[in-house]
Amino acid sequence: MARLTRAESQARTREQLIETAKQLFLRDGYSVTSLEKVADEAGYSKGAVYSNFRSKDELCLTVLDRIHDEQVALIAEALVGADGVEGLLAAFQTWAERSIGDEAWTSLEVEFATNARRDPHVRAELAARDKAIRDTIAGLLTGYAERFGITLPMSADDAATALLSLGIGLGVQRAIDPTIPVNVLPDVIRIFAGVH
Incomplete structure (x- = not known):
């Protein structure tokens, strides 16, 4: 299996963060869902969230x-x-x-x-x-x-x-x-x- 390019890896990370955030926001609500929780649930660091989203x-x-x-x-x-x-x-x-x-x-x-x-x-x-x-x-x-x-x-x-x-x-x-x-x-x- 070929390795993902940097751009493909970034796109995959972004997609996983969006889908995880969607599930958490819909399940738990906006206010109680922290960026840390999104990162943890998606299997990434909080830095990965901030490298894709400003807030x-x-x-x-x-x-x-x-x-x-x-x-x-x-x-x-x-x-x-x-x-x-x-x-x-x-x-x-x-x-x-x-x-x-x-x-x-x-x-x-x-x-x-x-x-x-x-x-x-x-x-x-x-x-x-x-x-x-x-x-x-x-x-x-x-x-x-x-x-x-x-x-x-x-x-x-x-x-x-x-x-x-x-x-x-x-x-x-x-x-x-x-x-x-x-x-x-x-x-x-x-x-x-x-x-x-």
Whole structure:
């Protein structure tokens, strides 16, 4: 077996640290998960963590990016082959029932965002990520509206903000009470689309 190059070794270490941090942040929470614990669990020194991430906040942002990327992939997979507006909404609802209100993910998002209020840099990073998500949603809404001949009742940007806000709020509520149904979100999209 060939030895890893230095770059391959660094990439492997970084990947192991991200995956370990993800597991710990989701299991134990952001505040109680120290960089030392991440390093120990991953089998590295604390120096290995600091050679890859400037801070625990940067590591958590990377973990949240990973979770968001995984969720986008799951949504895209759910929507592939969905036919028509109702097919898309049914596929979206299937994803939403599995993902919206995931206790570990929701708790991590809320805990990290709450901690970020004290750090303007982290707040700016979260705001940039939030805007990217809203822009993606707005782009999807615009594309689907054009595809299906739907006139949105407000700008795509405002609709994206409303839907993301509803999704986040629904996620928090479902993390507390998983019996709350997710159909409210696809139902609001139906209202926006004018298909009741």
